[in-house]
Amino acid sequence: MSEEKIKAPDPISELKVSSDPEPSQDSTEGSELINRRGFVQGTVGMLAAMALGSCSWQEFFQNNFRRMTKEEIEQTVERLQAEYKQKYGKDFVVDAEGPIDGTFYGYALDIQRCIGCRKCVYACVEENNQSRDPQIQYIRVLRFKDGDMDLEHSTIYYDPEEVPEKGYYYLPVQCQHCENPPCTKVCPVQATWTEPDGIVVIDYNWCIGCRYCMAACPYMGRWFNFADPVIPPDKINVNTHYLGNRPRMRNVVEKCTFCIQRVRKGRYPACVEACPVGARKFGNLLDPNSEISRIIQTKRVFRLKSELNTQPKFYYFFSI
Amino acid sequence: MRQFLVGAAQRIIKGPPLYYVWVVFLLVMIAVGIGAYVRQLEVGLIATGMTSYVSWGFYIGNFTFLVGVAAAAVLLIIPAYVYDFGPIKEIVIIGEALAVSALLMCLMFVTADLGRPDRAWHLIPGLGILNLPSSLLGWDIVVLNGYLFLNIFIPGYIIYRAYNNKQPNMSFILPFILLSIPWAVSIHTTTAFIYNGLAARPFWNASILAPRFLASAFCSGPALIILLFQLVRRYTGFHVKDEALFKIAEMIAVAMAINLFLLGAEFFKELYSDTHHLSPMEYLYVGLQGKGRLIPWIWTAFAFNVTAFIIFLIPYTRKRYITLNIGCVLIITGIWIEKGMGLIIPGFIPAPLGEVWEYAPTSIEILVAMGIWSIGALVLTLLLKIIIPIELGEFTRYSNVTRGVPSPGL
Numbered sequence: 001m002s003e004e005k006i007k008a009p010d011p012i013s014e015l016k017v018s019s020d021p022e023p024s025q026d027s028t029e030g031s032e033l034i035n036r037r038g039f040v041q042g043t044v045g046m047l048a049a050m051a052l053g054s055c056s057w058q059e060f061f062q063n064n065f066r067r068m069t070k071e072e073i074e075q076t077v078e079r080l081q082a083e084y085k086q087k088y089g090k091d092f093v094v095d096a097e098g099p100i101d102g103t104f105y106g107y108a109l110d111i112q113r114c115i116g117c118r119k120c121v122y123a124c125v126e127e128n129n130q131s132r133d134p135q136i137q138y139i140r141v142l143r144f145k146d147g148d149m150d151l152e153h154s155t156i157y158y159d160p161e162e163v164p165e166k167g168y169y170y171l172p173v174q175c176q177h178c179e180n181p182p183c184t185k186v187c188p189v190q191a192t193w194t195e196p197d198g199i200v201v202i203d204y205n206w207c208i209g210c211r212y213c214m215a216a217c218p219y220m221g222r223w224f225n226f227a228d229p230v231i232p233p234d235k236i237n238v239n240t241h242y243l244g245n246r247p248r249m250r251n252v253v254e255k256c257t258f259c260i261q262r263v264r265k266g267r268y269p270a271c272v273e274a275c276p277v278g279a280r281k282f283g284n285l286l287d288p289n290s291e292i293s294r295i296i297q298t299k300r301v302f303r304l305k306s307e308l309n310t311q312p313k314f315y316y317f318f319s320i
Numbered sequence: 321m322r323q324f325l326v327g328a329a330q331r332i333i334k335g336p337p338l339y340y341v342w343v344v345f346l347l348v349m350i351a352v353g354i355g356a357y358v359r360q361l362e363v364g365l366i367a368t369g370m371t372s373y374v375s376w377g378f379y380i381g382n383f384t385f386l387v388g389v390a391a392a393a394v395l396l397i398i399p400a401y402v403y404d405f406g407p408i409k410e411i412v413i414i415g416e417a418l419a420v421s422a423l424l425m426c427l428m429f430v431t432a433d434l435g436r437p438d439r440a441w442h443l444i445p446g447l448g449i450l451n452l453p454s455s456l457l458g459w460d461i462v463v464l465n466g467y468l469f470l471n472i473f474i475p476g477y478i479i480y481r482a483y484n485n486k487q488p489n490m491s492f493i494l495p496f497i498l499l500s501i502p503w504a505v506s507i508h509t510t511t512a513f514i515y516n517g518l519a520a521r522p523f524w525n526a527s528i529l530a531p532r533f534l535a536s537a538f539c540s541g542p543a544l545i546i547l548l549f550q551l552v553r554r555y556t557g558f559h560v561k562d563e564a565l566f567k568i569a570e571m572i573a574v575a576m577a578i579n580l581f582l583l584g585a586e587f588f589k590e591l592y593s594d595t596h597h598l599s600p601m602e603y604l605y606v607g608l609q610g611k612g613r614l615i616p617w618i619w620t621a622f623a624f625n626v627t628a629f630i631i632f633l634i635p636y637t638r639k640r641y642i643t644l645n646i647g648c649v650l651i652i653t654g655i656w657i658e659k660g661m662g663l664i665i666p667g668f669i670p671a672p673l674g675e676v677w678e679y680a681p682t683s684i685e686i687l688v689a690m691g692i693w694s695i696g697a698l699v700l701t702l703l704l705k706i707i708i709p710i711e712l713g714e715f716t717r718y719s720n721v722t723r724g725v726p727s728p729g730l
Contacts, residue, residue: 060438064442064448064449067449134366136372140673142673142674150596150674151672151673151674152596152599152670152674153674154673154674155675156673156675173673182518182519182520185454185455186454186455186456186457186517186518187451187455188443188450188451188455188457188458188461189442189443189448189449189450189451190449190451191442206439206442207435207436207439208434208435208436208437208439208440208442208443209365209434209435209436209439210430210433210434210435210457211375211376211433211435212455212457212514214372214375215375215376215515215518215520215521215667215668216518216520217520217672218519218520218672219672219673220372220373220671220672220673222372223372224365224372224375224435225364226364226365226366226368226370226371226372227363227364227365227366228364250364250435251364251365251435251436252435252436308519308520309519310519
């Protein structure tokens with residue numbers, strides 16, 4: 001059963017672009033990368049079993065991020081950095097930086113340009129420290145036949161020699177960072193919320209793993225760590241944010257954060273930078289002259305499942 | 321109090337051989353269940369068949385079914401206390417004991433489903449954050465615990481008075497009894513609203529869900545009660561009148577009629593309008609994109625429910641124990657399928673982006689579930705072992721008579 005779960009997303013590898021001179025990178029998969037932590041077997045009893053995953057008392061009693069004082073945040077960050085150093089043998093930066101004043105982020109994706117190469121998918125995985133086994137990917141690239149936009153007819157499992165394919169178009173979907181998010185509303189413990197700059201985040205240390213948010217999300221924007229996330233130490237990204245790409249633990253939910261660790265430092269999300277055709281646009285909705293604002297003003301845009309009134313800050317548009 | 325506890329402990333320890341066999345059987349099942357749960361804690365929820373596509377499964381299905389069983393105690397409370405129907409009044413406390421064990425099982429199933437049970441304290445207001453009023457799961461925790469309290473407090477009080485050879489003070493307890501009626505409706509409505517409120521899941525996002533929940537709950541819970549009462553009558557000296565059982569069966573017939581009617585209404589709306597809202601139902605009844613693990617199950621449930629409805633509708637079959645009991649078993653199984661897996665899984669299929677990803681419980685999930693059911697059965701057995709002698713006047717502050725041989729009923 002679990003094997004099936006791990007193997008399933010395999011056909012979703014990064015694809016070769018027809019005009020791309022460099023060879024496509026190997027997708028990160030395969031058992032040689034697996035470096036499962038050895039566990040003390042849980043014969044010690046239930047409490048010990050619960051405590052697995054190196055749960056210290058400080059971790060157990062850790063407060064919700066939004067209720068922490070500045071000092072508590074500093075202590076937590078220090079503790080996490082030490083924990084990650086022990087686990088991955090590297091020095092981590094765990095930011096807890098707040099939003100930049102006057103920012104409210106939006107995203108736009110040019111359907112006409114997207115070629116379905118999945119470079120964004122893998123750039124995202126590398127940037128955001130998703131588990132490679134079992135695989136977690138925040139972005140799903142849906143392939144549609146020309147003339148059809150029915151989600152039930154779409155597929156994420158396409159594997160041609162080269163992309164784009166004739167007769168098809170592509171629609172990548174990730175967390176839509178809704179203005180009226182159904183996911184944060186249902187969380188029984190307020191472990192997930194919208195930040196003032198519009199990013200929907202999760203406190204991985206507060207999530208109880210009930211998965212109600214996953215049932216509530218109409219976009220498959222949320223993913224659950226069913227097992228201990230496995231990331232090869234040489235692939236780990238040490239520049240992290242508390243609410244973003246810091247290493248996660250087992251049995252909690254995670255999601256796209258617009259690369260909070262990058263955008264709060266004025267950089268673009270990894271998927272925007274990775275896109276070889278410039279189909280991905282990101283910026284400040286409050287600035288009327290930003291690229292994102294200009295696109296919304298001047299192009300034909302639409303939002304996915306707008307009938308659900310989720311009001312995504314993720315727009316799709318046609319460049320021509 | 322000490323005297324009561326000692327007496328109760330003695331009563332729990334002593335019993336006929338069959339009692340020991342039963343308790344040991346349950347204890348073994350519980351041990352197996354705990355073993356499976358420890359395994360799940362060790363490796364994570366990957367031990368289950370759940371995925372990010374179908375993120376709730378067998379545990380939540382059983383939880384939903386059991387909320388219905390718990391809510392059904394109200395079907396005894398209304399005739400007993402509101403209409404003063406004698407035959408049921410005598411047996412209502414046993415129905416409440418069933419509700420207590422069902423509620424405990426509900427809470428255990430939700431806990432088994434939690435990824436991080438070590439963080440369950442985050443739900444405690446003040447210490448943690450209970451996200452009220454916006455989270456329906458938050459509300460469900462409140463109403464389930466409130467109902468658990470009422471169902472321990474009311475029979476606890478009546479039993480305590482009986483233990484002291486006193487009649488209960490009705491003017492004190494009646495407000496609590498009356499409160500428990502809307503409260504029973506609320507636990508079921510709130511549980512339905514957990515699913516109902518999600519626009520992302522068209523299968524659940526239909527206003528008919530909460531009414532159907534109630535109707536099906538008033539089938540399965542009372543059916544369980546009819547079987548339980550016959551067992552109690554057979555193995556203890558507790559008297560249960562035939563009229564009480566037949567009255568309950570009559571109520572089941574009405575509830576099942578409503579349940580089937582609502583199902584028909586749902587069928588019409590989905591089939592006639594023929595939109596994508598139909599897809600989950602298609603998956604459930606005929607399969608979608610060549611996948612349909614639940615098809616044999618749901619048709620079994622459908623056949624069972626219709627057959628049981630006919631049995632309960634006709635007075636001749638309703639009032640004969642063979643057919644009555646067959647009907648009860650059919651209803652319990654039928655509703656367990658329909659409202660367990662049959663309700664939860666199609667909510668996730670197809671996934672919001674159109675993928676059809678199936679689910680089946682793993683052996684770990686099945687063993688954990690059996691363990692939880694066994695804990696529920698054990699709690700119920702022990703409760704009845706204490707409650708029934710008190711009700712019979714055999715076990716009071718002044719006398720503690722133990723029967724030598726259990727007298728067969730009938």
